[in-house]
Amino acid sequence: MTHLPYVVAAYVLGVVIPGTFALSAFLRMRAAQRRLAAVDPRVKRPGAGRR
């Protein structure tokens, strides 16, 4: 595979860029859910009720 470094670089980018967006969106959503649960008692905390 003479083009291996190019292929690997493209695949790394293809995982890292969407992965970073996905992780940051998930963390932001969890943080917002926690803050909302602290402000509004009607809202369940993330992970509450699971054993």
Next chain:
Amino acid sequence: MDARSIVAPPPSGRNPGRSLHRFANPGRFLRLSGAVLPWLAAVGVALTVIGLTWGLLFAPSDWQQGDAVRIMYVHVPAAWLASAGYLGLALCSVLSLVWRHPLADLAAVEIGPVGAGFTALCLLTGSIWGKPMWGAWWVWDARLTSVLILFFLYLGHVALVRAFDDPVRGYRSGAILALVGVVNLPVIKFSVDWWNTLHQPATISFTGAPTMYVGMLWPLLFTAIGYTLVFAAIVMARTRAAVMERRIRSLLMARADEAAA
């Protein structure tokens, strides 16, 4: 948009956008998206992983391009989502300008950075693909240049919606920019037909049979659908976060008003 408008009940008058306002209810959106999001993300990640593994390890190499053709399994979905994401941004802008749909404003703000990220991915993987095939990282080709303009349109939208103290002015200005920029989408699509370019013409269309070997087509379909679902899941998660942040702000403002009264 007033910080409280996101928690206010939707307008109840009879008008064409009434059914759309059903989905402007933040509580309904949070319930619906909370149920859909885990499935969307799980199926999207699974299809993407299968498609990428298939494309990297099991799909055949091209008789001309060799193994460099495997970059296609990342590049083509990123290119498709760069345009489709912008179309989504334009749709949200119409909903915002015509029906004052509050969730459309938030969704447009959240689509912008994600669309810019996928457009950057398209440009970077295209550049990586271009070096071994064309001998250059970049050429001022019609397709490449029009996608670069799309990237700048995304960045302009991201900057513009955050540039005003009054968020409503930012949303309106961003919506107008998004709608003006839609003219770039057909230019991107047809640039390979209208001009002589280094970029190859489309091998898949809605009207004709694909001119691609089926052993390459299947992993490409997997990654295209997988990345699309991942894109949708990211935007949905970001919009959920934005709705909750807006609700927190309005609750804190209401408490501050009560304490002051």
